[in-house]
Amino acid sequence: MALLDWIVIGIFALALIGVIVWVMRQKQNNAADYFLGGKDATWIAIGASIFASNIGSEHLIGLAGSGASSGMAMAHWEIQGWMILLLGWVFVPFYTRSMVYTMPEFLEKRFNPQSRTILATISLISYVLTKVAVTVYAGGLVFQQVFGIDTLWGIDFFWIAAIGLVLITALYTIFGGMKSVLYTSVLQTPILLLGSLIILVLGLKELGGWDEMMRICSSVKVNDYGDTMVNLIRDNNDPNYPWLGALIGSAVIGFWYWCTDQFIVQRVLSGKDEKEARR
Template sequence: GASSGMAMAHWEIQGWMILLLGWVFVPFYSRSMVLTMPEFLERRYNKESRTILSVISLVSYVLTKVAVTVYAGGLVFQQVFGIDELWGIDFFWISAIGLVLITALYTVLGGMKSVLYTSVLQTPILLIGSLLIVVLGLRAVGGWDEVLAICGATSVNGYGDTMVNLIRNNNDPDFPWLGALVGSAIIGFWYWCTDQYIVQRVLSGRNQKESRRGAIFGAYLKLLPV
């Protein structure tokens, strides 16, 4: 978003589909008596489909979510503590590997409950941090009007669109409005309604009522303008 403008928000706006997960898919998954999406595919098709989804999910998680999180965490620890090396080893690697080991330890010992408790503790930190970034960022650039002035004067294509345009010309090379609208909806449906990372958290609810409440609250937080 910082380099491409508001058009990237199409993918974030699709967070409302968490509501579909809670109201449409949770009852379906519950009746299927499954705890994971690979397990659902096995019951619906065969073991091979379960294996394929498991491998694809693990590889994609490692290359996207896990890799970025570990890198960012190691970098933060290195900057916060101001240590370049420890025992002759780059402190970044010590921090990164340490985070992986600690996370693996409490996940294996505590299971899904420990993961959920960690998420609950992280939520206010993320919200407060996001709010601080917004406030400090706006103060640094001179306020919201200045942001609009700068972004509104930054052209992103040859069709008159600027960084503030959520809907761009359909000939835009990166975010044509039709492609962005349809593409983000398809990806949003897959991620929020069928991805293991999201679905397992909802299925961890005590019952359908609790799962739906969690989905509604999650959708509200996702769409907060912070």
């Protein structure tokens, strides 16, 4: 990497450390302070946290690669993001008035302790095996490729980067609570947006522009029914993304993720009131 790259990374790292240290010095008096950041978050902090937490290395690397290999139909899973409106306008009032901090806690109040245990167990296992595992793998891969280091101290640098990411994130999340997650996300969101935009522009420039990309992708057949890489809606006999199956499947997963997943809901519940949460 060039000197400018190191300077940019260094400035970002210092800014991130500064935010974390500042947040960790804030006094936390109760569970609401720890789990919900004191319930004083504005819509900007909530939105930035949801965006930065949802969009990560697994998207910039994993989903980008999936899109490049399977085509536009992969976007079905992300289109269901509109369902976060249901969270704000339908579910937030229920969650807020129940005075809960977690989704397992909500189930316990709504049903029984057994349902709380079941959801907590399933959530932890699924997080580790799906989202956390994928994110850590992609993050470790990014660090290895960016720094250009294969081994360090006789250890594959991928493992050092991956484990390091887990430890650093765990430390500032455990000691800083939800507030540290919110404020670091505010810092990360504009960087993610700007970085993604730069990658898009440079990629299209290298390829020859939008029209060239559409020409290439339109010529790649993905099934025997006339669909190409650019088709979002494919024939219902498509083996991978039949339009009916993709629509229903992505809707079910989207409803779970955007309206009931602790990963998203906890950030919305940190709002100072329902109005901020809905915004």
